[in-house]
Amino acid sequence: xxxxxxxxxxxxxxxxxxxxxxxxxxxxxxxxxxxxxxxxxxxxxxxxxxxxxxxxxxxxxxxxxxxxxxxxxxxxxxxxxxxxxxxxxxxxxxxxxxxxxxxxxxxxxxxxxxxxxxxxxxxxxxxxxxxxx
Numbered sequence: 001x002x003x004x005x006x007x008x009x010x011x012x013x014x015x016x017x018x019x020x021x022x023x024x025x026x027x028x029x030x031x032x033x034x035x036x037x038x039x040x041x042x043x044x045x046x047x048x049x050x051x052x053x054x055x056x057x058x059x060x061x062x063x064x065x066x067x068x069x070x071x072x073x074x075x076x077x078x079x080x081x082x083x084x085x086x087x088x089x090x091x092x093x094x095x096x097x098x099x100x101x102x103x104x105x106x107x108x109x110x111x112x113x114x115x116x117x118x119x120x121x122x123x124x125x126x127x128x129x130x131x132x133x
Contacts, residue, residue: 001070003063006048008056014043015126016119018109025102030055
C-alpha cells in the first residue's frame with residue numbers, strides 16, 4: 001500500500017551502478033520489460049498510481065488512512081493459518097534458486113561498478129548537487 005504522495009525511484013544507473021537485491025528479476029516479473037526498464041534503466045520515478053498499475057503495490061490509500069489500512073491488512077495476514085500462508089507464499093515465489101543466482105550476479109556486478117570511474121563520477125556529481133544548505 002502507498003499514499004497518493006508516494007514516489008518510487010531507483011537511481012542505480014544514474015549513479016553508475018546496477019540494480020541489486022534481485023530487483024532486475026523481480027521488477028521484470030511484476031511489471032514486464034517496458035515498465036521494469038523505465039524504473040531500473042531510465043530511473044523514472046513512479047507515482048503511487050503507476051506503481052499500482054504495474055503491480056508494485058496492492059493499492060493506493062488516502063494518506064490519513066494509510067497506517068490504519070496497513071495495520072488492518074497485517075492483522076488479517078496474522079490471523080491466517082501460518083503454515084498454509086507460508087506454503088502459499090512460497091509457491092507464488094517459485095524457484096528460489098533463480099532469485100538467489102540473480103542476487104549473486106547483481107551483487108558481483110554492483111561491487112564491480114562501485115569502483116568504476118563512471119560510478120565515481122556519478123556519485124561525485126550527485127554529491128555536488130546535494131550540498132548541505
